[in-house]
Amino acid sequence: MLGDAPGELYYSPSGLAMEAFDYVNPSWRQIKKGKGRGKSNKRRFSDEQIRSLETIFESETRLDPRKKLQVARELGLQPRQVAIWFQNKRARWKSKQLEHDYAILRADYTQLASRLESLKKEKHALISQLEKLKDLADKGAAAASAVTDGDRSGVEDETKTEPPAAAAAAAAAAAAPALLLSDGVSSIKAEWNLGILEEEDDHHHRHQDDSESLKMNMDVMDKGSSLSSTRHGPSPSLNSDDLLNDSSPTQWWDFWS
């Protein structure tokens, strides 16, 4: 391994001890110290060191002190450098994870917004259809009433020769119960809700895989740590499926204009 050469001063603070690394890691580029940073000769780790650290990080995102010492010895780094590398790595990993989460949420939102638009259109079409039927029913009822008022003597003939308007009224009356005219909109909402939930179920199962994977990833980072803010309490759920949850105080149709 890199730090196996005997007699190297790996563990003293930066400065003299770092000279040994130039011998061990000739690939390192020495960086001249800047202003205000004391004696910090900042060097990039070698590719091999990075590879090793990445490999270790894949299996454990945190190192116990003993392992940290071992890794530091093997890679010819100071334990503090290993600790800082892991710290920075966790921060970078978390940042990427946030980007990933954001992308998923955004895709989810786009999908929901698109479905909302199509549901709005469907709603308007059905309301329009409902009003036509209502109109038809009103006209039919008026015509039927005119017939009964106008010719009380011909009651027995009514069943034989039903006028077109009365026929329309009968048809409308037959259609009306199916649409529940008295409370048509809420009934339609209920039917749509059922249909959507069935459809949503499919989508939900598909999306659940992603959510579970995310949760697992974050759980990995949470092992004894605070990466997903467990230290400060659980994160709020960001699942957009909640919009369709019946227990939600705000129903999805409340967002309709």
Place this chain on the structure above:
DNA sequence: GCACGCTGACCCCTTACGTCA
């Protein structure tokens, strides 16, 4: 058992520098 101080580990933000287009 409880309060207090110390210490180490960690997170977060920032700085300073290297690298690259």
Place this chain on the structure above:
DNA sequence: TCTGACGTAAGGGGTCAGCGT
């Protein structure tokens, strides 16, 4: 060669848990 964006090692402050007194 210069420059700005981006990546990264490291500094510093704050918080928390564990431990001894």
